Amino acid sequence: MELRRLTKDGVLTAVALAIFTVELQLPELAPVPGVKPGLANIVTLVTAFTLGPWDALAVLIARIVLGGLIAGNPAAILYSLCGGLAAYLVTVLMRRLVTEKQIWVASVFAAIGHNAGQIAAALAVTGTPSLLYYLPVLAVSGVITGAFTGFAGQFAVRRLGKALRK
Amino acid sequence: MAKTRTWVILIVVILLLSGAASVFLYAPRSPAGGVARIYVDGELVRSVDLSALSGEERFTVETEGGVNVILAEAGRIRVESADCPDQVCVRRGWLSSSPAPIVCLPHRLVIRLDGGGAAVDTEVG
Known part of the structure; x- marks a missing residue:
């Protein structure tokens, strides 16, 4: 039982890291820090909706720490962690509020939470309140990217849910 | 569980509000400089x-x-x-x-x- 769980979490982390690494190669979408597709969140979403909150947390943290090292940008780990944990909390909360056909809704709110968490971290680091001006732009990008990753995640849950829950 | 339509309306409202706020914040305004x-x-x-x-x-x-x-x-x-x-x-x-x-x-x-x-x-x- 435990071995099965460990294996599933490990495979999901590997998938998340692969997606993350591919996303690193994509060109920047907009010259605003934090605007990116966040495709690796598909895995967090799928894990949360199939295996549950604890597995999702483990996969998330492993992906962020290892991903930060792969990207050669350990300073970014702090921002990713703040954003990732905020998105995670929103996802866990939304899990109780949405059906399997509304997973994309949870993803939209998680993406907005992700960007708000990143701004909070940047605010704390730079001590610059005017960073809050980026919140609306990041909310717009969060809705769009969140819906996209959400539908991808929803599709994955529908197709892989049974196998993952076994 | 809320209906999907309710969620969509909520999301569209957020999108419109933050979109309007973004345009307002990024729009150039006079006087430039400072x-x-x-x-x-x-x-x-x-x-x-x-x-x-x-x-x-x-x-x-x-x-x-x-x-x-x-x-x-x-x-x-x-x-x-x-x-x-x-x-x-x-x-x-x-x-x-x-x-x-x-x-x-x-x-x-x-x-x-x-x-x-x-x-x-x-x-x-």
């Missing part, structure tokens, strides 16, 4: 009066993280080059009148404009 203040770690390290500039002024700001080369002209300022990993600050381009600052998160560097004398200064940091 004073550009450069902060590292939340502390003011240099300010340039863009309205008083006639030619180019190029200078470097060294931080713990690395170096940013900043170019100021009459009414506008930009990060010309930087050795940060993401280059977001360089790609942001010219800042001339938007209240949204140029940010280089890896170097904890922020460039913001404080408009002419009429601008309300609600600075906290």
Whole structure:
């Protein structure tokens, strides 16, 4: 039982890291820090909706720490962690509020939470309140990217849910 | 469980509100220029009066993280080059009148404009 769980979490982390690494190669979408597709969140979403909150947390943290090292940008780990944990909390909360056909809704709110968490971290680091001006732009990008990753995640849950829950 | 339509309406409302706010915040407004203040770690390290500039002024700001080369002209300022990993600050381009600052998160560097004398200064940091 435990071995099965460990294996599933490990495979999901590997998938998340692969997606993350591919996303690193994509060109920047907009010259605003934090605007990116966040495709690796598909895995967090799928894990949360199939295996549950604890597995999702483990996969998330492993992906962020290892991903930060792969990207050669350990300073970014702090921002990713703040954003990732905020998105995670929103996802866990939304899990109780949405059906399997509304997973994309949870993803939209998680993406907005992700960007708000990143701004909070940047605010704390730079001590610059005017960073809050980026919140609306990041909310717009969060809705769009969140819906996209959400539908991808929803599709994955529908197709892989049974196998993952076994 | 709420109906999907309820969620869609909520999301569209958020999208419209934040979209309108973004356009408002990024839209150029007059007068351009003013004073550009450069902060590292939340502390003011240099300010340039863009309205008083006639030619180019190029200078470097060294931080713990690395170096940013900043170019100021009459009414506008930009990060010309930087050795940060993401280059977001360089790609942001010219800042001339938007209240949204140029940010280089890896170097904890922020460039913001404080408009002419009429601008309300609600600075906290």
